[in-house]
Amino acid sequence: MGLFARVFLTLWLIGGTAGSIYLLARRFVELAMRVVNLHNETCLEDPVLWPTWLMTLVLVSCILGLMGIVCKLKLFQWLFSFLINVGVIYIIAIMVWRLLMFGWVRKPTPMSFEEVYKNNSPLDDEYKPMLIQEMVADNIWNEVNECLNEIKFCEEAKGDDKYFAKDDWKIETFYEYYQEGCCVPPSRCAKQLISFKGIDNNDDCIKWANATISKPTHVKCYNCNSCKAARLATYQTNQDKVRMYTLIAAVFLFIANLFVSMGGFE
Numbered sequence: 001m002g003l004f005a006r007v008f009l010t011l012w013l014i015g016g017t018a019g020s021i022y023l024l025a026r027r028f029v030e031l032a033m034r035v036v037n038l039h040n041e042t043c044l045e046d047p048v049l050w051p052t053w054l055m056t057l058v059l060v061s062c063i064l065g066l067m068g069i070v071c072k073l074k075l076f077q078w079l080f081s082f083l084i085n086v087g088v089i090y091i092i093a094i095m096v097w098r099l100l101m102f103g104w105v106r107k108p109t110p111m112s113f114e115e116v117y118k119n120n121s122p123l124d125d126e127y128k129p130m131l132i133q134e135m136v137a138d139n140i141w142n143e144v145n146e147c148l149n150e151i152k153f154c155e156e157a158k159g160d161d162k163y164f165a166k167d168d169w170k171i172e173t174f175y176e177y178y179q180e181g182c183c184v185p186p187s188r189c190a191k192q193l194i195s196f197k198g199i200d201n202n203d204d205c206i207k208w209a210n211a212t213i214s215k216p217t218h219v220k221c222y223n224c225n226s227c228k229a230a231r232l233a234t235y236q237t238n239q240d241k242v243r244m245y246t247l248i249a250a251v252f253l254f255i256a257n258l259f260v261s262m263g264g265f266e
């Protein structure tokens with residue numbers, strides 16, 4: 001059993017090394033595209049960094065495990081087992097954190113965004129309070145608002161000063177919610193803005209009117225709930241897209257731990 005486990009653990013670690021290098025390279029290419037093509041800024045940054053750290057941990061553990069098998073060094077074998085356990089704890093922590101942030105059952109991100117953007121639903125009706133506090137609280141949003149104004153996110157400059165070219169949106173759809181929620185008022189506001197009677201002062205249509213009345217050349221409202229919902233929807237969508245990293249790492253760590261317990265280092 002020990003020989004069988006050692007052979008398969010070696011093959012498993014070789015595959016894990018190649019796979020983690022591929023996923024890390026893919027992750028870095030995605031981030032590089034955002035930095036180079038889309039001028040990454042504080043308000044548009046990708047805050048979902050845990051897949052990068054997770055796959056780095058997997059890669060390091062694979063290398064240590066292979067060295068432990070080839071060189072038969074107890075230290076590397078111990079470090080490998082230690083990192084495997086750390087990885088399992090890390091994944092459990094991520095799962096618990098995601099449940100707290102998004103809940104067991106939640107509306108799909110597009111639906112949540114549409115509810116806030118088109119129907120003027122309160123943010124806390126569509127998103128978890130903890131997520132709102134982390135992403136769009138007043139002390140945080142002041143910096144985001146300042147950043148969006150600084151980079152003139154919704155403005156269509158000409159020539160080399162143009163922030164987003166049309167091709168950029170095709171290359172990276174990461175900001176599609178920003179473009180709609182922060183740059184274009186909901187269609188329902190077209191009729192309501194004719195008369196302000198019966199409209200609550202907190203209604204996004206009022207905010208859109210106040211934000212754009214002094215700047216007729218650029219339609220935008222960075223302080224509207226629709227813009228805040230855009231940041232929440234962007235973050236939540238990106239979280240959903242990188243769930244595969246957790247699943248892949250969890251399967252790898254479980255099987256690697258199984259082979260070790262069967263005598264993979266003997």
